[in-house]
Amino acid sequence: MSELLLIEDDPIMGESLVQRFEIEGYTPHWCRRLGEAATLLDVPQRWAAVVSDVRLPDGLASTWFAARPAAVRRRPWFFLTGYGSVDDAVAAMRAGAREYLTKPFDIERLVALVRDATSRGDAVDDAVLGVSPAMRRIEALLRKVALQRAAVLLTGESGVGKEVAAQLVHEVAGRGEFVAVNCAAIPETMLEAEFFGYEKGAFTGATRVHRGYLERASGGTLFLDEVGELPLSMQAKLLRALQERSFFRLGAERPTSSDFRLVSATNQDLLVAMADGRFREDLFYRIAVIRVDLPPLRERPEDVRWLAERMLAQMAIEHHRTLAMSDDFVRMLVARTWRGNARELRAVLEQAVILSETGWLDAPPPDLPAEAGAAADATPLLPLQRMVEDAERQHIRRALQVTQGSVGRTAELLGISRKTLWEKMRRLGLNA
Template identity: 40%
Template sequence: MGKEPFNWDTSYIDILQLADLIRQPVHFITPDGIVQFVNRAWENTYKLPRQEVIHRHISSIHEVTRTMNYYLSLDDIHHELTDSIVDLAYNYLKVPTNTPACLQAIEKKREVVVVSQMPDGGQVVVRSTPIFNDEELVLIFTQIQDLTMMAKWKDELEQEIEKNNRMQEELQYLRDNQAATNLVGNSKEMIALRKLIAVIAKSDASVLITGESGVGKEVVAKEIYNKSLRSDGPFISVNCAAIPENLLESELFGYEKGAFTGAFKQKIGLFEVADGGTIMLDEIGEFPIHLQPKLLRVLQEREIRRVGGTHNIPIDVRVIAATNRDLLQQVNEGKFRCDLYYRLNVVPILIPPLRQRREDVALLASSFLMQFNKKYKTSKFFLSQAVILLEQHDWLGNVRELENVVERLVIISSGNAITPQQILTVFSGKLNMDANTESASAFSLKEAVDQLEKKMISEALSNYKSTYKAAKVLGMSQSTLVRKAKQLNIKNDKRAGLPE
C-alpha cells in the first residue's frame, strides 16, 4: 500500500484552532505558494479579511499589504552571532532581498528567518518553518513578531535584571549586617548611603544631613543611631522650626527654678535628656542666630548651661543636624554662623530626591503597603502596571508623598488589587473610584505612560543636546531612546542628533 495522501482539512484542524489564539500574525502556505490559512491576528494586522486571502498566491498578498524590503536572512550571516536578534536586526541586516521568507523556505527546504519593514515603517521578524509529511514538503508555517515589541521586551528584561542585581546587593547587605534597616531601596545611591552609615556610625562625629523635604532625613539619622555604639542610649529628635523662638533655649538647655516668670521648678533640657545618646536637630536652618553661640559651645566644650543657671553641666551627646536649606548660602547671607556650620558639617550626607532614584519606588511602595495592610487589616496588592505608574511619577514630595499615596490607596480603593486606574485617580486629586470599573480602559495607562515618557525624553534631549548623554541619564540605551523618540513623535532636534 502507498502512503496515505495528505489531507489539509483533517490533518491540521486542531493546529488551526490553536493558531487563532496566537496574538502574533500567522499564516500557512502550500509548496506552490498558495495561502491556506491566516489567523485572526494576521487579519487585524494587515486589515484583510480571511476570505479574501485564502487560496491566493503569497506574492499577490504581499503586493496588497505593501510589505517591503525583505532583509538578508539571519542564517546567511556566516560569522559567529553573539548578539540578540534585536541587535542583529538594527546592526547587521541591511542587504535587501525581494523574496519573502516563506518562498525562501520552500526553495531551501529549511527554516528561514528574515527581518521585514512594514508599510508603517515598523520592523518585524518573519520566521518561516517547513512542515514535512515523511520526506514530502506539505506546508510552510510562518510566524511574524513585532521587532519593536521585542526590543521593548529586551529593554525591560535588562532593567529587571539590573533591579534584581541591586536587590541581591541589598539582601547581601542585610545578611552581612545581621540587622534590620529602615533605609529601604536598592538604587546605587541608597546602597552607597548604607555603606557610608556603616562606616561613620561607630564614631561620635557630628553629621549634617541635607536634602529636600520628605526624603527621609530623620530615617537616616535613626539609622546612624541604631548602628552606633550609642544605640542603648536615648534618641531625641527636635524640630527647631516647630518650637517658638522664645521657648527654644529653655527646651534645649533647660532652666533653673525662678529663672523667669512661671519657672516654679527646675526643668531638664533635651540635651540633658539625650545624655549618653544622640540628639537630632531637624530644620537646623531655622535655628535663631542669637542662640547659635550657645549651640556652638555644646559642640566645642561638650557642656551646657541651663537658663538662669550659674554653672556648666558636662554632657555626652552626639549631634546630628538636618535641613532642606542651603546652609552655606545662609552663612554667606549672615544668617548662620560660619564656625557653627563647620562644626555641624564634619560628616555631610546628601540624600537625593526620589525622582533621581526611581528604582527605589517599587520597594518603598511595597514596604508601605505591608505597613498599611497591617494597620488597616487589609490584603491589598499592586498590579505590575500600577507600579510602573508609581515609578514614572515625579514625587515632588519625595518618600513622604509616596507613603501618603499608598495609605490613601489602601483606604479608598475597592477590591484587593490596586490598579493603574486607581493610581491615576489619586494623582488627579479625585476621590471617586469609578476608574476601578471595567469601563476604565487600559488605554488610560498607556496614554499616561506615553505622556510621561515623552516629557522625560524631551526634557533630557533639551538639557543635554545629545542622544548619548540623554540616554545615559534616563538609564536606557541610545538606540532605545532614538526609537522611543520616533514612536512618541518627539520634535526633531539636530543638536541632539535625532534622525530626520
C-alpha cells in the same frame, strides 16, 4: 546552591514543596516541628529563606517567629496559613515576616516570591535607606561613621528620609536615647529654655526643674532637624555648648555637662545661608564634620518599588487587610517625579488603599493626586528603555498565559534559558 528551611507537618504538602524547590535549584531542609527548626536556626545566615506553616503540632509558628532574635527574623520568612489562622499570620507580618499565603495557595507564586527575595540578596533584605546604588553607598558610609563620634550633617529635600538616616546612625552606634528636635517648630522665645532647660523659679511659671534637649540626649544622639531655621542668637549659644560640652540651665549657677552624638539635617543650602549672613560659618563647620546629601526619590527610581512595598506592608497591618500592587500601578508610581519624595509616596499609597475595595492596587483612582503643574491631558513621552521593558513585559506575560504559568515551558517557547527568564521576570516585576 541556596539552602532553604521548610517547616511543614503535612507530609504531602512538605514533599511537594521539597520537590518543587529542588527543581528551582534550592537545597530544602524539611522540618516537621518547630523544635527541629530551632537548632537549625542557630546559624540564620545559612538560610536563603524560610517557608513555614503557621499551625504546627508544637505551637504557633507566628508566635514562635516573633520571639526569635532579630538576626533570624531578618531572613525572608514566608508563612502558609489556613483561613482560620490569618490573624496569626498578620501577627507574624508585624514581627517582620515577608509574606503569607492562604491555603490552598498557588505554589508557583510562592516559588516566585522566594526566588525574588533570595535573588536580591542580603543587601536588599537588610537595607534601611534604599536599594539604589546611591542609597547603598550612603548607608554604608553612615554605618561606618556611626562607629565614630564625628558630627553629621544630612542634607536633602523635604521628605527624602533624613530622620530615618539619623536613626540609622543612632541605632548602629547603639548607645543612649535618640532625641529629635524640629528647630523650626519651637518659638524663638522658648528656644533657650527647651535646648538648655531651666531651674525651678527661673521665671514665672517654672515650677519644677526642666531638663533640656541637650541634657536628655547625654549618652545618646541629638538630632536637630531643620537646623538652618535657628536664629543667629541661638546659633551662638549652641556653638558654645558644642565646643565646651556643657551649658547653663536658665537660672542655674553651675554648668551641666552633656556628652552626645550630634546629627543635624536641613533642606536648605547652608553655604548660601552663610554667604547671606543667616548661618554662622563656625557653627557650620562644627556640625558638618561629615556631610551627606540624600538624593531625591526621582533620581533613584529603583527605590520607588522598594519603598512602596515596605509602606504597603505596614499599611496592611494598620488596616488589617491584604494589600498588593499590580505592575501597572508600580509603573505609575515610578513615572511620577515625587516632589514630596517618600512623604508624597506614602500619601499616594494611603489614598489608593482607602479607595480600593479589594486591596488590589491596579490603576490610580480618578482622584489620585496628579503631578503639580502637569497638564491633565498630557501624555508623557517615556524613555526608550522604558518602552522596550514594557514591550518585553507584555510579551513574557502572554507567553506565561499560553503555558499556564509554567516557567520551564515559557523559557522554551521564548528561546531563552530558565535562568534568563527568571532574571527578566524579576527585573520586570512579573510573577508566574
